[in-house]
Amino acid sequence: MNKYTILKWEKLLLWLIPPILRKRTHAQWLHVLLTPIRSIYDETLYKMQHTGQVIYLEKVLNEAFNPYNNYDPNLSTEQKRSNELIYIDESVKPTLQYVYLHKEIYEPDHILSDGTIVKDKLLIPQLEIYTHNEYKDRDNKPVYLAHRKDYTTIAYANFRVFIPESLIKAGNIVVQSAEDNSSSAPIKVANIEYHNLLNFYKLAGKSYESYAYLPDPD
Structure with a gap:
């Protein structure tokens, strides 16, 4: 200063x-x-x-609602989760995926010039279909086949704010009850100060979602 x-x-x-x-x-x-x-x-x-940069926004959030844990902008995402810090991550949006044909997945046997026979070779992994809620899970990174409705009926946030469960249990952050209680579902934060702070620092037109998380086991 x-x-x-x-x-x-x-x-x-x-x-x-x-x-x-x-x-x-x-x-x-x-x-x-x-x-x-x-x-x-x-x-x-x-x-x-302070500005709307991620490191400054994380610092402001932690100083306001998580004052007992020292925020270090040099920590990785895993370290921030281990230290139970509030951190920001980009939003997960489905990307268009191409459905490969069987003959595009496997390369047939062929004989090399020296007479060696090369067996079938897998070019790309088999595709698995997942629902959108499964795709939003941080630890689940499957191939998701996006539908037109994913781009026309679903509004995606520009970034996500992850809040440790310990702050919610301690009452630092109050959460409204939601119908979907799965770990991948966003939470509704009731603290007006929380939203006022985010809306003050974030860039105009940017939207956000809040998620609760438990620290990753060692």
């Missing part, structure tokens, strides 16, 4: 009081009047020092 942004309020107030009025009671009274201005200054300065 630059030194010119740090104000020594007590000294500043003392300098502004005329010498004839520099009494303890008068100074304490002025300190009380100065408290709201000091709070507004600190809050504005804090906002100016």
Whole structure:
């Protein structure tokens, strides 16, 4: 933090009081009047020092709702989950997949110039079909055959915010009950401060979803 942004309020107030009025009671009274201005200054300065970048947004979220765990922007996603930090990940959107024919999957036997017979060779893995909810699972990365409805009827968030279950159990973050209680389903956060903070820092037009997670076992 630059030194010119740090104000020594007590000294500043003392300098502004005329010498004839520099009494303890008068100074304490002025300190009380100065408290709201000091709070507004600190809050504005804090906002100016952070942007909508992922590392800053994660830092702000953890300082607001997870103050007992120190946030380190250099940690990997796995380390953030292990340390039970709030972190941000990109949204999962299905991509168009081509359905291969059987003859495109397997290369038939052929004989090399030296007479060696090369057996069938698997060119690409067999395709498996999964539902959209299964595809959203972080630990499940199957081949998903996207349908036209996936692009016309489903609104995808631009990024996802992952919240450790410990913060929800501790009451730092309040979650509304949802019909779908699966681990891959987004949660509805009831904290107004949470949404106000995200909406202040995130880029205009960006949308987000919140998810709860349990720390990965060692």
